[in-house]
Amino acid sequence: MLLVLLALGVQAAGQPGRAAIASAHPAATVAGQETLARGGNAFDAAVAIAAALAVVEPYGSGLGGGGFFLLREAGERPTYRFLDARERAPLAAHPDLYRRDGEVQPALSLNGALAAAIPGLPAALVELAQRFGRLPLRDSLAPAIRLARDGVAIDRVYRERAGWRLAALRDDPESARIFLDEGEIPEELSLLRQPELARTLEHLARDGHDGFYAGDTAARLLSGVRAAGGIWSQRDLDDYRVVERQPLRVTLADERELISAPPPSAGGLALGQSLLLLQRLPWRQADAAQRSHFVVEALRRAYRDRGLLGDPDFVANPTAQLLAPAHLARLAASIDAERATPSSSLPPAGDWHEGDHTTHFTVLDAAGNAVAATLSINLPFGAAFTVPGTGVLLNDEMDDFAADVQGANAYGLAGSQANAIAAGKRPLSSMSPTFLESPHAFASFGTPGGSRIPSMVLLAILEYLDGQPIARWPAVPRYHHQFRPDVIEHEPGAFAPQQLAALAARGHRLKAVGRQYGNQQVLLWDKRDKRVEAASDPRGIGTAVTFP
Ligand code: DON
DSSP: OHHHHHHHHHHHHTSOSSEEEEESSHHHHHHHHHHHHTTOOHHHHHHHHHHHHHHHOTTTOOTTOEEEEEEEEOSSSOEEEEEEEOOBOOTTOOTTTTEETTEEOGGGGTSSGGGOOBOOHHHHHHHIIIIIOSSOHHHHHHHHHHHHHHOEEOOHHHHHHHHHTHHHHHHSHHHHHHHSBTTBOOOTTOEEOOHHHHHHHHHHHHHTTHHHHSHHHHHHHHHHHHHTTOOOOHHHHHHOOOEEEOOEEEEOSTTOEEEEOOTTBSHHHHHHHHHHHHHTTTTTTSOHHHHHHHHHHHHHHHHHHGGGOOOTTTSOOOHHHHHOHHHHHHHHHTOOSSSOOOGGGSOOTTOTTOOOOOEEEEEEOTTSOEEEEEEEOSSTTTTSOEETTTTEEOOOGGGGSBSSTTSBOTTOOBOOGGGBOOTTOOOOBOOOOEEEEOSSEEEEEOOOOGGGHHHHHHHHHHHHHTTOOTTHHHHSOOEEOOSSSOOEEEOTTSSOHHHHHHHHHTTOOEEEOSSOOOOOEEEEEETTTTEEEEEEOTTSSOEEEEEO
């Protein structure tokens, strides 16, 4: 008896005993909760939440898109895994895909069927359920199927995003039919019904991977895409696989470890480099202006090195060099505490000797399994092209490639050879689902926001390291620097007037973004006092719950 109690005691100490979910939409949080209540684990809940988000936030993610899932499998020593469900360029893609008469045409990689890469989310849902879940896929997909069939109320976020993409949505009859009301933005609280999407989800529930990548759905996808000028083939769909990769792991001070997205995301490396750089700088003791100066200088250097990165199946990413103490020491030494370093004065990346729309959710179950997932179709409403008869709105993730190696993409991110378009390649991403774990605590971070994702996650992590309450992590006002353009972008309220003056006096150029951005979802399991907390970004309409 004593032995049994001891065993239970030991097991309980390694488990949170409570579950938590934070997601960008209330209906998705409820879908996750329902799935856990049915006996599912965090991975089943992740399937339910991701599928629900695909339905209720058609502007953010979907079966026509992809994403990254960071997993924590509970155990005496947790196992971390990274599922790369990023879209792949079709096999007929090539570096000049978007050039016409020698000039890259940005609209071609942003709108319409040619902008779409091969989706990864359907494959990820199947893989998560089959390899890691406890429930049949059908059960985890049930809430999403219901939401698609019965409809969901249009909210203010939907209306704003549809407004941004109104022209492109109007250009595609199928998207206009489903997502607009007689060519206009639907009224708040009117119902968005997606019966075709419900059927596509049912095929997935019934036939698994083949329910999307083969058979009737695949036939519709191919004929719809090709009729609209796209270049997909059945081989593209046959070849698509989720790739399991080693998460990026960086040991930090105080027995903490960063566990985050490896390439084809640039996000984990940007976070790892920034945090290691900040550890070499007195940011904690600094006043607000000095602290943001250090953060910006760290980000400037980390984003510069982004130019070296690409799909690991195609390029050799210098991950170890970028995190090497010697490289970081050189970078840290180049930071002037008093002056901004002009980006143009930094040596090019790799010179070793020179010395809103996307979504995110996180879930933790009572046993300590956890998922952080960032899912995307790139711009709001993706390519604004819906494949007739499927309800599947396609991504425009091809724009995350360098369509022009000398140019920049929709996020102003500089092009690079490592991220040039190639057949079957995955475009470089900024998505950064991230855990921070120590013997005392486990915390999960992530947000949408294109190139600003790593800086947003960094700012949330700094609030955590600074001992701030969890509600503050996603709420903290944001600022951003991405090396080029050489400017600090900032949200309303990010800097007090004297801070703005202090940053300008150090030589920084500042640019007010004029609106809030991002939608961060976080959770914390404090192992010492067995506290579980979650928080959803106050900028969005998402919800966070802990239970029982
Ligand atoms: O993978 C990426 O980096 C982008 N496609 C993410 C897009 C995004 O976050 C848009 N959100 N506001």
